[in-house]
Amino acid sequence: MRVLLTGANGQVGRCVQDVFAGSIHDLKPMDRGALDITDSAAVSRAVKAVRPDIIINAAAYTAVDKAESEPERAYAINVTGSANLAEAASEIGALLIHISTDYVFDGKASIPYVEDHPTNPQCVYGRTKLQGEAEIQIRCNKHIILRTAWVFSEYGNNFLKTMLRLGQERDELGIVDDQRGCPTYARDIARAVFSICEQYSYGREELGIYHFCGNEEVSWYQFADLIFQCAFRVGSIKKVPATKPILTQDYPTPALRPAYSGMSVIRFKSSYGVVPNSLSKNIEDCLAGLGHV
Ligand SMILES: NC(=O)c1ccc[n+]([C@@H]2O[C@H](COP(=O)([O-])OP(=O)(O)OC[C@H]3O[C@@H](n4cnc5c(N)ncnc54)[C@H](OP(=O)(O)O)[C@@H]3O)[C@@H](O)[C@H]2O)c1
Structure with missing residues (x-):
């Protein structure tokens, strides 16, 4: 399969490149410099030039708080x-795999969200991601929308890397304990995307919206604690900082985030057979990866 990857320099984009390396698939990674997805003529040109069987869209505006002011x-x-991307994919009959987010939900649920649960985003980022999903559904029949959550990896900016840095700069950290979600290792997302490409290459098309995220629900506070325990165990940090649970209202941010955003991955697992590794293994792998990034 010829596969065009947008947003190649992001967390998911980098992990997709790692997972596809050495596979039989011909991956054409394009970062923002090579292809700005907001430029429709450039997108059309790139897609016509590469003629991919599959387009993976890992490009996005992901600065959740900044989105409120821009x-x-x-x-x-x-x-x-x-x-x-949807228009261009549709024109040549390519499959579009698009990554979306748990922030399309309002967080009022208390059990994992399934794919057809009503959406109700609470912030600009979530609203634009939901509108992006709608554009794809309207314009491109052959699409898979993979909603994921709380992404971390050795690449780019993310909560794990911020915690490691702050944990060494400060003696005590207050961390939000009343937002719960499923931290997801970008490498697991890349494995999920790879599996979709493999199945598609065998002629299997199970299209639509899927949820794919880590299989443990934690608060940011619990996630931070796990990161510090793992990092100390493997020698990435010399001391475990003191942490204290705080409330969202004590850490006001421009964007409202869902208080609960657990998602059910049952549909993805039954269609594509990929399950995420455990959170502690993923944190360990990420810490190991950070050693050679
Ligand atoms: N991060 C999370 O916690 C999270 C949670 C749920 C869902 N998601 C979704 O997962 C996907 C991947 O996220 P990520 O964490 O890998 O994000 P990321 O690290 O911020 O990567 C996004 C990439 O998109 C690129 N980009 C931005 N504008 C672009 C444009 N106009 N044209 C082409 N590329 C552009 C960025 O380029 P530059 O490097 O030049 O800025 C960046 O490399 C996104 O769809 C995101 O909404 C992420």
């Missing part, structure tokens, strides 16, 4: 960019 930019990337 909604037009978030819209251009998450909505117009998605629409451009």
Whole structure:
């Protein structure tokens, strides 16, 4: 399969490249410099030139708080960019695999969200990602939308890397304990995407929306504690900082986030057979990866 990857320099984009390395698939990674997805003519040109069987869209505007003050930019990337890719994919009959988010939900549930649970995003980022999903559903029949959550990896910026840095700078950290979600290792997302490509290459098309995220629900506070325990155990940090649970209201941010965003991965598992590794193994693997990034 010829596979075009957008957003190749992001966390998911980098992990997709790692997982595809050495496979029989011909991956054409394009970072923002090579392909700006907001430029419809450039998207059309790139897709016609590469003629991919599959397009993986890992490009997005992901700065959740900043999106509140620059909604037009978030819209251009998450909505117009998605629409451009959907149009171009549809024109050549390619499968579009698009990554979306748990922030399309309002967080009022208390059991894992399933794919057809009503959406109700609470922030600009979530709204633009949901509108991006809608553009894809309208414009491109052959699509898979993979909603994921709380992404961490050795690449880019993420909660794990922020905690490691702050944990060495400060003696005590207050961390939000009343938002719960499923931390997801970007490498697991890449394995999930790879499995979709493999199955597609055998002629299997199970399309639509899927949830794929880590299989443990934690608060940010619990996630931080796990990171520090693992990092200390493997020698990545010299001391475990003191942590204290705080409430969202004590750490106000511009964007409202769902208080609960656990997602059920049953549908993905039964269609594509991939399950995430345990959170502690993923944290350990990520810490090991950080050693050679
Ligand atoms: N991070 C999370 O916690 C999280 C949670 C749920 C869902 N997701 C979803 O997962 C996907 C991947 O996220 P990620 O964590 O890998 O994000 P990331 O590390 O921020 O990567 C996003 C990439 O998109 C690129 N990009 C931005 N605007 C672009 C444009 N106009 N044209 C082409 N590329 C552009 C960025 O380029 P630059 O490097 O040049 O900025 C960046 O490399 C996104 O769809 C995101 O919404 C993420």
